[in-house]
Amino acid sequence: MRFLVTGTAGFIGYHLAQRLLDAGHFVTGFDGMTAYYDVRLKEARHALLARSNGFKAIIGQLEDMAALEKAAEVAQPEVIVHLAAQAGVRHSIEQPRSFADSNLTGSFNMLEIARAVKPAHLLMASTSSVYGANEIMPFQEADRTDHPLTFYAATKKAMEAMSHSYAHLFGVPTTCFRFFTVYGPWGRPDMALFKFVDAISKEQPIDVYGEGRLQRDFTYVSDLVEGIVRLIDARPAIGSPVAAEGVSDTLSPVAPWRVVNVGGGEPVGLLPFIETIERCLGKPAIRNMLPMQPGDVPATWADHRLLEALTGYRPRTSVEEGVRAFVDWYVDYTKAA
Known part of the structure; x- marks a missing residue:
């Protein structure tokens, strides 16, 4: 077609x-x-x-x-x-x-x-x-x-x-x-996963809005x-x-x-999401806990x-599988850049 x-x-x-x-x-x-x-x-x-x-x-x-x-x-x-x-x-x-x-x-x-x-x-x-x-x-x-x-x-x-x-x-x-x-792989640099993986890889702090209480249907x-x-x-x-x-x-x-x-149809908390990234990268995040931003909603489902x-x-696809796939892509992409 x-x-x-x-x-x-x-x-x-x-x-x-x-x-x-x-x-x-x-x-x-x-x-x-x-x-x-x-x-x-x-x-x-x-x-x-x-x-x-x-x-x-x-x-x-x-x-x-x-x-x-x-x-x-x-x-x-x-x-x-x-x-x-x-x-x-x-x-x-x-x-x-x-x-x-x-x-x-x-x-x-x-x-x-x-x-x-x-x-x-x-x-x-x-x-x-x-x-x-x-x-x-x-x-x-x-x-x-x-x-x-x-x-x-x-x-x-x-x-x-x-x-x-x-x-x-x-x-x-x-x-x-x-x-x-x-x-997922080839994601936007302004989105949370890309920003978190990039910062954690470089041992830089990440901004965690809503004090980490947000939930998203990833x-x-x-x-x-x-x-x-x-x-x-x-x-x-x-x-x-x-x-x-x-x-x-x-x-x-x-x-x-x-x-x-x-x-x-399965919302995941922001803190468990960050913990998944930490496991996939094998590095801890430096967390900068912040209040909610204007326009943010507490949860999506x-x-x-x-x-x-x-x-x-x-x-x-589970968040564990998806985050690991993104991390693998990020490592390859930044090496080639």
Whole structure:
């Protein structure tokens, strides 16, 4: 099949594109190569994808409609997976305009592309951050998401709403999936695992926010990609909700649209997570205990029953396995750098 995947030089986009290429599909990747973090890491990901004859890269910003139209013309996509975004919960407090440009204007442009191309399925990346201040866990897709704590979360909630309106008006089957703290090899340097491993390796202190009481539903990147790949064939259709006991389907009554959690369903405390890193590195962390940061939530926890009902799959990689895989990659990557 022919895919247009945005964000292929990014962490998740790289892994998804590689999985699709390995399966024999054709992937046109679109990425802005922004300098939010070290561009050399993004270039290295794209270089690996470029080893496949099935991969073509288009460099451009989501705000540049002409560049997106070029990518769509090259790809002739049967499926579009929109992963590119300005990420970083705390960065959205400092630089909100970049989130408006990328996540609002950029997502609108992608919806216009889908309107013109009419792919068999449009899949768009959202986030567990949309659950905001919700206290009842695990988070179910049908829970209200009216209290985002950061502008990043607000832009993703807006993207979900915009995509529903387009699915209703123009009939493009659309699935929004909410990620839960994705980690693994080729991860982003601004994320906790990369920062912790890097600092501990160099015997530098790590900042432990919330006095270590935070919990996160860590999701290994290969599990996430497996969920996305399986959701490709789970196209939403009006009037065809999931019929599974205990599952609340989010299928819209007026559009071929739904939202799905992709998370492991097993929250892990921040301190046990750090202890896992220490075991994998064979080094102790120097911990700088700090209060909660603005925009942080105490815990995340995915209800994965809808994903399992739709695809027969749920993430299963343990944090111990996932952290060890990341540490092995980090050691190799920093040696080669």
